[in-house]
Amino acid sequence: MTEIVMDQTPPILQGPSDKERKYDRQLRLWAASGQAALESANILLVNSGAGTVGVETLKNLILPGIGRFVIHDNALVDEADLGVNFFLDDSCYGKPRAQCLASLLGELNPEVDGDWSPKTKQNDSLGSLLKQSPLFTAIMYTYPINHVELETLEQYSKEHKTPLIAIHSTGFYSYFTIRLPGTFPIVDTHPDETATTDLRLLSPWPELVEFANTMTKDIDSLDNFEHGHLPYVAILLHYLDKWKATHNGTYPSTYKEKTEFRQLVRDAARTDNPEGGEENFDEAAAAVLKTVAPFSLPSGLKEVFEYEHKDPIQERSTFWIIADAVKAFYTKHGSLPLPGNVPDMKAQSKVYVQLQNIYKAKARKDAAEVLQTARAIAGTGREVDPAEVDLFCKNAAFVKLINVEGGGDTAPLGSKERLQQVLRQEMANDQVAEMTLQPMSLFPIYLALRGLAHCGNASSDKTQIVEAVTSLLSDNLSSEEYGDLNEKLGNVAEDLARAEYGELHNISALTGGMVAQEMIKIITKQYIPIDNTCVFDGIRSRTQVFHV
Amino acid sequence: MSSPEVLPDSEAKRWKYLNNVRTRPGAFVDPEEFDGSTVVENMNKIKILVIGAGGLGCEILKNLALSGFKDISVIDMDTIDISNLNRQFLFRHADVGKFKAEVAAKFVERRVKGVKITPYNCKIQDFDEDFYQQFQIVVCGLDSIEARRWINATLVNMASCENPDSMKPLIDGGTEGFKGQARVILPTMGSCIECQLDMHAPRAAVPLCTLASIPRQPEHCIEWAHVIAWDKEKPFPQLDKDDPEHITWLYQKALERAKEFNISGVTYSLTQGVVKNIIPAIAATNSVIAAACCNEALKIASSCAPFLGTPGEGEPNYMMYSGNDSIYTYTFKHEQKEDCPVCGMTARVLKVNPKWTLEELIESFATLPEAQLKKPSVRAEGKTLYMQLPPNLEEQTRPNLEKTLEQLGLTEGTELAVTDPAFVGVVFNFSLKFA
Ligand SMILES: [Zn+2]
Numbered sequence: 001m002t003e004i005v006m007d008q009t010p011p012i013l014q015g016p017s018d019k020e021r022k023y024d025r026q027l028r029l030w031a032a033s034g035q036a037a038l039e040s041a042n043i044l045l046v047n048s049g050a051g052t053v054g055v056e057t058l059k060n061l062i063l064p065g066i067g068r069f070v071i072h073d074n075a076l077v078d079e080a081d082l083g084v085n086f087f088l089d090d091s092c093y094g095k096p097r098a099q100c101l102a103s104l105l106g107e108l109n110p111e112v113d114g115d116w117s118p119k120t121k122q123n124d125s126l127g128s129l130l131k132q133s134p135l136f137t138a139i140m141y142t143y144p145i146n147h148v149e150l151e152t153l154e155q156y157s158k159e160h161k162t163p164l165i166a167i168h169s170t171g172f173y174s175y176f177t178i179r180l181p182g183t184f185p186i187v188d189t190h191p192d193e194t195a196t197t198d199l200r201l202l203s204p205w206p207e208l209v210e211f212a213n214t215m216t217k218d219i220d221s222l223d224n225f226e227h228g229h230l231p232y233v234a235i236l237l238h239y240l241d242k243w244k245a246t247h248n249g250t251y252p253s254t255y256k257e258k259t260e261f262r263q264l265v266r267d268a269a270r271t272d273n274p275e276g277g278e279e280n281f282d283e284a285a286a287a288v289l290k291t292v293a294p295f296s297l298p299s300g301l302k303e304v305f306e307y308e309h310k311d312p313i314q315e316r317s318t319f320w321i322i323a324d325a326v327k328a329f330y331t332k333h334g335s336l337p338l339p340g341n342v343p344d345m346k347a348q349s350k351v352y353v354q355l356q357n358i359y360k361a362k363a364r365k366d367a368a369e370v371l372q373t374a375r376a377i378a379g380t381g382r383e384v385d386p387a388e389v390d391l392f393c394k395n396a397a398f399v400k401l402i403n404v405e406g407g408g409d410t411a412p413l414g415s416k417e418r419l420q421q422v423l424r425q426e427m428a429n430d431q432v433a434e435m436t437l438q439p440m441s442l443f444p445i446y447l448a449l450r451g452l453a454h455c456g457n458a459s460s461d462k463t464q465i466v467e468a469v470t471s472l473l474s475d476n477l478s479s480e481e482y483g484d485l486n487e488k489l490g491n492v493a494e495d496l497a498r499a500e501y502g503e504l505h506n507i508s509a510l511t512g513g514m515v516a517q518e519m520i521k522i523i524t525k526q527y528i529p530i531d532n533t534c535v536f537d538g539i540r541s542r543t544q545v546f547h548v
Numbered sequence: 549m550s551s552p553e554v555l556p557d558s559e560a561k562r563w564k565y566l567n568n569v570r571t572r573p574g575a576f577v578d579p580e581e582f583d584g585s586t587v588v589e590n591m592n593k594i595k596i597l598v599i600g601a602g603g604l605g606c607e608i609l610k611n612l613a614l615s616g617f618k619d620i621s622v623i624d625m626d627t628i629d630i631s632n633l634n635r636q637f638l639f640r641h642a643d644v645g646k647f648k649a650e651v652a653a654k655f656v657e658r659r660v661k662g663v664k665i666t667p668y669n670c671k672i673q674d675f676d677e678d679f680y681q682q683f684q685i686v687v688c689g690l691d692s693i694e695a696r697r698w699i700n701a702t703l704v705n706m707a708s709c710e711n712p713d714s715m716k717p718l719i720d721g722g723t724e725g726f727k728g729q730a731r732v733i734l735p736t737m738g739s740c741i742e743c744q745l746d747m748h749a750p751r752a753a754v755p756l757c758t759l760a761s762i763p764r765q766p767e768h769c770i771e772w773a774h775v776i777a778w779d780k781e782k783p784f785p786q787l788d789k790d791d792p793e794h795i796t797w798l799y800q801k802a803l804e805r806a807k808e809f810n811i812s813g814v815t816y817s818l819t820q821g822v823v824k825n826i827i828p829a830i831a832a833t834n835s836v837i838a839a840a841c842c843n844e845a846l847k848i849a850s851s852c853a854p855f856l857g858t859p860g861e862g863e864p865n866y867m868m869y870s871g872n873d874s875i876y877t878y879t880f881k882h883e884q885k886e887d888c889p890v891c892g893m894t895a896r897v898l899k900v901n902p903k904w905t906l907e908e909l910i911e912s913f914a915t916l917p918e919a920q921l922k923k924p925s926v927r928a929e930g931k932t933l934y935m936q937l938p939p940n941l942e943e944q945t946r947p948n949l950e951k952t953l954e955q956l957g958l959t960e961g962t963e964l965a966v967t968d969p970a971f972v973g974v975v976f977n978f979s980l981k982f983a
Binding site (some may be wrong): 015016018020021022023024025026027028029050056059060063064065078079080082084086087089090107108109110171172189190229284344345346347348349350352353437439490491492494495498499500502503504505506507509510512514515516517518520528529530531532534539540541542543545 | 558561562563564565566568569572573574575576607610611614615630631633634635637640658659660661725726730758762763764765792795796807810816817820821826827828829830831832833834835836837838839840842843844845853854856862864867869871872873874875876877879911948
């Protein structure tokens with residue numbers, strides 16, 4: 001349950017605004033903060049080739065209300081466009097494709113600004129567009145983009161730290177790659193609600209202990225109503241104390257001990273009442289395995305704590321300042337700041353609210369400590385927003401880093417060596433998968449699409465595509481490794497060749513949906529984006545994510 | 549509006565990308581099934597039905613029109629609401645209040661030359677088998693599980709082994725937030741929607757006593773206003789969940805109650821969400837799922853690549869998609885269930901307590917994941933135990949509701965035949981097991 005700390009303000013008598021009503025179904029996913037981020041986003045699409053997949057992506061960003069989009073496309077609308085692209089019609093024939101697309105996409109949402117380029121014939125029109133435009137939040141380009149334009153984009157991306165998204169859809173296959181400028185931390189990861197329960201039953205603080213003691217001190221003489229309405233937190237704390245008394249002061253730790261403890265809790269339920277059992281004790285027993293567990297540092301946060309910075313502290317975002325403060329908290333207390341939410345459980349209203357307040361008060365206290373430390377780290381002249389600290393403390397266990405720079409000894413992203421590494425790993429996995437009847441790796445699809453882009457030619461046949469892949473990988477691979485790859489690659493290349501570098505609308509619409517989801521995650525800094533390449537196989541209807 | 553004469557040459561140019569793939573063999577086609585020379589002609593003749601013209605429906609219509617389907621029909625009884633505009637991209641602000649099916653059909657016909665789309669502004673239950681018989685493929689983009697079960701039962705009932713034309717592939721999509729699923733059902737030849745019902749278990753209801761006396765969550769206060777306060781005070785003759793005045797009334801009631809119990813978090817938006825059971829929805833996810841469905845439709849219609857639901861050992865029929873944490877798909881085979889009430893051969897085992905009254909049994913059908921029947925009528929081996937309709941039969945059988953299963957003479961292994969007005973013509977068979 002999303003728990004919202006708020007004062008009981010007098011009700012607003014008029015309902016939601018027109019805009020809130022229009023965006024209602026998405027505000028429930030990313031809230032006003034995510035919407036504000038979307039509305040200030042300025043997105044560039046550099047379109048080429050069959051030209052549909054990027055347009056389908058834009059559609060899914062314009063509808064939820066990004067601030068502005070620009071389409072750069074050198075093509076004039078031809079007959080084939082009308083059979084694959086929904087945002088062109090017969091009246092567009094022969095006109096600049098960018099102009100027609102911007103106009104028909106713009107109709108989708110009057111609140112979004114749209115523009116297009118090139119408006120005149122000139123050299124380096126993309127370069128001058130980039131110079132003249134307000135800074136872009138993210139740039140997408142689609143294959144087959146020409147080399148000169150790609151270099152221009154890469155240059156811009158490097159200079160302005162702009163996320164760059166490459167998209168390629170041909171025939172039944174597609175992939176897209178997200179290149180983020182440096183390590184990308186996410187705090188608001190939206191974990192599953194059930195995963196977020198953090199009750200601290202093995203390290204209760206004095207107020208919680210006192211609450212449980214008061215509730216359970218005469219547990220056996222409580223009447224059936226009171227006994228049947230003890231919140232399970234109090235029940236578990238009470239019986240954990242009892243367990244400790246008979247187990248040398250230790251908590252149940254092994255699976256066997258926990259199941260024994262669970263039985264102890266089950267047996268404590270009254271069955272001589274009219275219901276023949278007690279719901280709150282059922283809830284308590286059901287919660288044992290998950291909540292009676294010692295604290296361990298989650299892997300995502302561990303990565304944050306151990307992150308080796310290359311830039312000086314003054315240049316880091318406040319995320320890293322708060323992360324340092326949380327790390328200091330962890331070093332001092334051996335635990336994380338308490339998130340403070342209490343799952344619903346059978347209890348009387350008053351008792352439940354009292355319990356909620358105990359957790360909330362502790363969470364506020366922890367967050368205040370983190371805020372104080374963060375402010376000290378930041379020094380004078382830098383603001384630390386208490387709301388950002390609160391969000392971090394609430395989500396600390398689920399904080400995640402994407403696109404970690406210099407992670408371990410792997411070959412650099414985008415390099416030939418990286419491709420070879422992933423290929424070897426995938427081919428090895430396939431040998432296991434083949435025996436266990438698991439699905440095969442989609443890496444050959446990625447390679448074949450890269451090969452096709454390398455040929456850059458609609459008439460490339462199977463052999464040419466496979467040869468292009470070979471040159472992409474260079475000849476460091478043994479013939480055995482190639483032997484494994486060749487058959488799989490050959491089949492994919494054959495299917496790819498029949499498409500002649502053309503897009504299928506469904507594959508592009510599906511890919512455009514996935515890319516739009518990822519763009520939304522990156523712009524709003526909510527949910528967890530892919531890291532960093534996603535391949536879709538439209539023949540088997542499957543995806544796979546690679547780190548290349 | 550008459551479309552200008554399209555020259556065959558220009559047709560070939562227009563559909564170049566699609567035809568390159570659907571008329572030429574790829575690496576994975578079944579040579580027995582695939583004949584590239586007849587694909588275009590065959591697909592031109594196919595009649596395909598789209599159920600739902602909402603978030604998924606708009607996408608499906610666009611995708612089918614650009615996949616070479618020429619004769620499309622669409623059913624939707626709903627009218628356009630402002631909250632549809634963030635994803636149902638065939639509608640504009642000026643269309644609010646008009647029929648979805650009609651506006652969507654006109655839009656796609658106008659945009660994609662040479663496609664005919666027939667809209668039906670009504671419920672799927674308004675049509676009989678004769679109507680559904682005319683289509684070769686059905687694509688479903690619905691948010692109601694009930695409607696899905698109805699069309700599933702109807703199509704499975706229509707399928708007969710002797711007549712291959714009666715076998716109509718049902719392609720179904722659904723989304724929630726960043727997640728969704730696409731599945732293909734070949735009636736009687738594989739798992740059907742009823743076989744997969746437990747994958748869509750209803751959310752557990754909050755016990756009435758919690759609402760009535762010990763609320764703890766803002767949702768409890770809202771449900772209290774919705775089910776208890778509204779009934780008691782009847783501020784308007786009939787609750788209209790789309791009327792902001794009604795929602796405001798519930799919101800204020802819930803807020804008062806929350807205040808009384810010191811519960812925070814009741815908002816207008818939450819009130820609306822709980823009362824209407826709103827599922828978050830975005831364009832991007834609809835785009836993924838609708839396209840996954842239409843990709844299967846193209847493959848089924850042309851045989852230009854293997855499709856989900858292909859009969860055979862281990863052949864997948866279900867794709868689950870999740871975009872919350874990275875992107876994850878799980879494409880697998882959901883097995884047909886022998887005791888499926890719609891496509892199975894044997895009665896499904898139902899664990900019951902012999903001390904239950906018939907009323908308790910009947911109520912349990914609503915929440916049981918594999919039944920989910922809200923108004924069941926029950927017969928046991930020829931004897932009528934309880935009938936919801938007609939009123940005189942209901943009155944005659946009502947006294948049975950208070951009797952226990954034992955008193956009614958039901959024993960282990962007794963077979964119950966259950967019907968529900970939501971699924972006319974379908975009998976759900978259960979075999980009792982005492983626990
Ligand atoms: Zn079935």
